[in-house]
Amino acid sequence: MKIRIVGDSDIVALGRAYQSNESLREKFRNESDVEFSKFFPFPNALKSFWERDGDEIVVRKSERGVRLTDDQDLSRIRPEADVVYVVSMPYRATVNTNSVWRRFSPWSFPVKGRPLVSDALIERAVKHNASNILGFIGELRQMCNQVIVVESPPIRDDSGTDETQRSGLTRSLYLNALGRAVLDREIADMGLDVVTCPEDSYQGAPRESYIRTEFHSESKSDKYHANVRYGEKQMEKLAAYLRSAGII
Amino acid sequence: MRKSPTPYQSLPRESFWRVASSAWKKGRFDNIYKPKFPITPETAIASAGSCFAQHIGRYLKNRGFNYIDAEPAPFSLSDDTLSEFGYGLFSARYGNIYTSRQLSELVRDAFLNKVHDEVWEEDGRFFDPFRPTIEPNGFASREEVIAMRYDHLKAIRQLLRKTEVFIFTLGLTESWYNTETGYTYQICPGTTAGRFDPDRHAFRNLDTSSVVGDLKRFIKRCRSRNRDVKILLTVSPVPLVATATGDHVVAATGHSKAVLRAAAGQLRDAYNFVDYFPSYEIISSHLSSGAGYAEDLRDVRDDAVAEVMDVFFSAHGIDSSEERTAKETVAEKIDREQRDLTAEMSAVCDELSLDDGTTV
Numbered sequence: 001m002k003i004r005i006v007g008d009s010d011i012v013a014l015g016r017a018y019q020s021n022e023s024l025r026e027k028f029r030n031e032s033d034v035e036f037s038k039f040f041p042f043p044n045a046l047k048s049f050w051e052r053d054g055d056e057i058v059v060r061k062s063e064r065g066v067r068l069t070d071d072q073d074l075s076r077i078r079p080e081a082d083v084v085y086v087v088s089m090p091y092r093a094t095v096n097t098n099s100v101w102r103r104f105s106p107w108s109f110p111v112k113g114r115p116l117v118s119d120a121l122i123e124r125a126v127k128h129n130a131s132n133i134l135g136f137i138g139e140l141r142q143m144c145n146q147v148i149v150v151e152s153p154p155i156r157d158d159s160g161t162d163e164t165q166r167s168g169l170t171r172s173l174y175l176n177a178l179g180r181a182v183l184d185r186e187i188a189d190m191g192l193d194v195v196t197c198p199e200d201s202y203q204g205a206p207r208e209s210y211i212r213t214e215f216h217s218e219s220k221s222d223k224y225h226a227n228v229r230y231g232e233k234q235m236e237k238l239a240a241y242l243r244s245a246g247i248i
Numbered sequence: 249m250r251k252s253p254t255p256y257q258s259l260p261r262e263s264f265w266r267v268a269s270s271a272w273k274k275g276r277f278d279n280i281y282k283p284k285f286p287i288t289p290e291t292a293i294a295s296a297g298s299c300f301a302q303h304i305g306r307y308l309k310n311r312g313f314n315y316i317d318a319e320p321a322p323f324s325l326s327d328d329t330l331s332e333f334g335y336g337l338f339s340a341r342y343g344n345i346y347t348s349r350q351l352s353e354l355v356r357d358a359f360l361n362k363v364h365d366e367v368w369e370e371d372g373r374f375f376d377p378f379r380p381t382i383e384p385n386g387f388a389s390r391e392e393v394i395a396m397r398y399d400h401l402k403a404i405r406q407l408l409r410k411t412e413v414f415i416f417t418l419g420l421t422e423s424w425y426n427t428e429t430g431y432t433y434q435i436c437p438g439t440t441a442g443r444f445d446p447d448r449h450a451f452r453n454l455d456t457s458s459v460v461g462d463l464k465r466f467i468k469r470c471r472s473r474n475r476d477v478k479i480l481l482t483v484s485p486v487p488l489v490a491t492a493t494g495d496h497v498v499a500a501t502g503h504s505k506a507v508l509r510a511a512a513g514q515l516r517d518a519y520n521f522v523d524y525f526p527s528y529e530i531i532s533s534h535l536s537s538g539a540g541y542a543e544d545l546r547d548v549r550d551d552a553v554a555e556v557m558d559v560f561f562s563a564h565g566i567d568s569s570e571e572r573t574a575k576e577t578v579a580e581k582i583d584r585e586q587r588d589l590t591a592e593m594s595a596v597c598d599e600l601s602l603d604d605g606t607t608v
Contacts, residue, residue, distance in 0.1 A: 095323075104322040107395045116399040117322050119388045121333055125323040 001032045001247060002080075007088025008133075009041045010152045010225060013217075014088065014238075017231030024232055027239040032248050040133055042090060050136050055079055057139050077143065084146040084247055086195075086238065087137055089187070091152040092224070093179020094129040095122055096172050109171040119178060126179040127186065134186050141190050146247065149187050149194045150238060151180075153226035154202055154211035169208065177207050195241050198233040201226075272535040275555070280530065281563045284516075284523040285478050287413055288564070289313050294339035294411040298346050298419025300484040300527070300548065302337050305415075307557040311566070315339070318407035319400065334382030339411075340403050343379040346419040348462035348511070349432040349454060354378070355469050358404040364431055367393045368442035377433055380441040408470050411477055415525075416463075418508040419484040421454040422492055422500070436492070451492050453504075459511035467515075467522070478521045481512040483528035487546050505532075527556045 015036035028034050040049050050059045057077040107116040141147050155176050203209040215230035242248045261267045262279045294316045295305045308315040321335035334341040345351050368375040373386030374393045387393045424436045427450045438444030470477050491500035516524040531540035540552030
């Protein structure tokens with residue numbers, strides 16, 4: 001069984017964890033071969049980065065990121081037996097990092113002088129921003145027997161966003177939960193399973209708290225991604241899922 | 249025998265049917281609109297009204313006029329999506345305002361910062377009864393409806409304070425209101441959202457004096473905060489999609505448009521800061537033989553709107569569309585035509601929901 005892990009920039013942590021941790025590799029390797037490809041780094045995914053060509057999906061090279069470990073040309077995805085696609089989906093709501101919030105407010109987090117935005121419009125924006133990726137996953141779903149989604153890491157508490165509090169949530173946690181719920185529905189509508197973030201990677205309740213600081217990226221200039229230690233936890237959870245599903 | 253002089257002998261040529269109809273056939277509407285006050289691309293313009301007003305706003309925006317959008321869209325989504333959410337259709341996110349009564353009540357509430365707590369609930373979603381179509385699937389909670397309404401009223405206050413010319417297109421006289429609160433709805437409850445309740449929802453067909461009274465109250469409120477604001481009235485040439493009077497829809501349309509036209513004329517004659525732009529006549533006059541209407545003889549063709557707006561721009565000494573087109577490249581022209589076509593096909597007309605499509 002071949003496992004192809006494709007997706008956004010969050011797969012870097014997964015790929016590096018896999019490369020650097022032999023015991024983790026053992027959990028996959030006995031019966032499988034694992035490859036990683038960064039297909040749609042943000043903000044490329046806001047543009048159309050793939051197209052259908054007959055029974056193949058062509059990922060446009062100009063939009064492709066760097067392959068990490070695979071030695072195959074994955075720019076064309078064709079129907080193959082014994083291949084499982086694991087898509088690292090940028091669940092982290094894109095509207096959270098949007099400069100919009102310097103001029104507007106979500107209705108439930110009003111800031112004086114900033115017009116309010118309804119939840120439904122925020123949800124529509126999330127869906128819009130994810131539309132190319134959702135379309136890609138939908139095509140992949142039609143082509144391949146096995147497609148699984150991996151949730152992107154919890155958000156960090158040091159992203160410099162406006163931290164208005166309401167009902168125990170900050171604005172960024174609220175937007176993040178709203179956005180992830182939209183993507184949950186979309187993925188569920190496609191009949192796909194999601195390997196969610198490891199629960200113990202959160203500071204508190206899942207989706208209502210930030211990622212623990214020990215999982216922050218080592219790079220001080222990177223305020224968004226998780227580190228290799230997080231990647232190990234998520235890969236272990238993925239391996240457990242694949243085993244329980246009888247895939248490996 | 250020599251005829252004695254009459255007042256008609258010194259009238260301009262367009263005062264005579266024979267001359268005017270001859271020019272009309274050549275696409276000339278000479279002096280049909282003689283502006284009382286100038287409008288330039290720099291003039292701060294706001295608009296509201298029926299679906300037809302959307303076209304006017306769109307043309308002003310496309311021409312680079314200083315068209316105010318007091319509630320701009322926060323995200324870069326498609327025009328269709330933003331229209332679905334009521335963004336970019338008018339100068340604020342009020343949706344279609346079909347009647348003078350609703351306009352008057354809205355502006356009253358805006359300046360009083362008074363939000364009525366009526367909210368319609370349907371399948372766990374919540375709708376603003378006074379603009380039920382601005383959220384396609386409703387709001388998530390009652391609190392959200394109220395918060396967004398406060399924000400909307402604030403935007404209207406800001407809009408009216410900075411507007412130099414407010415364009416209002418009078419659409420309907422027929423309206424529905426809440427008998428307990430007196431509030432006028434945008435559209436009959438139960439059509440786009442909500443549930444019709446015969447004990448609380450009543451029909452009202454505004455007469456001329458009521459329309460004039462509503463608009464006078466609107467004007468008074470606006471000018472108490474913005475003493476120099478000018479009002480430009482138009483009447484929508486779009487016929488009623490349905491009438492609740494029990495009359496034939498064509499007769500009801502004639503009645504409604506006559507009332508609105510008479511009210512607009514009265515106000516134009518009464519105030520030097522109120523003017524009337526005869527878009528209604530340009531499209532619906534029998535001199536036009538219905539050519540301005542689409543196949544259903546109800547929707548207005550975009551080329552007819554373009555013709556109307558050419559009259560408007562030309563009267564204000566602004567380049568005609570012919571000159572503008574001549575400057576365009578072919579690609580720009582195709583792009584503009586596609587945009588116009590899309591806009592023509594999708595002018596958001598909530599009133600259509602009155603007709604359930606039943607054929608007879």
